[in-house]
Amino acid sequence: MAFAGKYEFEGDENYDEFVKKIGLPSDKIELGRNCKIVTEVVQNGNDFTWTQHFPGGRTTTNTFTVGKEADMETFGGKKFKATVKIEDGKLVAEFPNYRHTAEISGGKLVEISTSSGVVYKRTSKKIA
Template sequence: MAFTGRYEVESEDNYDAFVKCIGIPSDIIEKGRNFKIVTEVAQNGNDFVWTQIYPTGQSMTNKFTIGKEADMETMGGKKFKATVKMEGGKVVVDFPNYHHTAEIAGGKLVEISTAGGITYKRVSKKLA
């Protein structure tokens, strides 16, 4: 499947401005600034298991099916319900205070989050 794989952050744009905008505390922003987050995606048709693994050993997993409401968690730890959509090959979801898309482009995982007019872009390379 298109998204299945293990990816490591290669570059980020607007990290500080975005996480401040969505209310992440400054001590957490500082810790996360240079994290090489690993994202593992398992896709089986419309079913996804999307895990982010932090260098601290902590991880966050969201399991969802395209078009069905699912229990989700934000990067700040808030729990919420959302319906994830697939639009033009992109996974699209509205978190409580930001809009998020993810796609595979040029073999890389490209994630874009937008809140309050600030766009955060994270590009992750596929690991062998």
């Protein structure tokens, strides 16, 4: 389960349906559509620093240890507490209104968020 690296957005599925389902405002929906996010993951055992760099210089960083409660932030900017777990080699977190998983598959970072049956999938290719 090696996640460390830098990943650049490659593609996504069901973005509009998902972000509307979780209540993102229309201005944030438009900004996020096909957004070339770069995700940087620093991993030291079960300790992670997960940073997303957005165009225009905005970043979101979540630091957590698997199995311990941590302060987190959604990509919509809401702050909350969560405990990240490992299930079948995937990192899993329960966000306020969706479930998020992340895994490395075929050398790519695959993130899946699910809310009320709507599944959003984002794939990023490793660049460093």
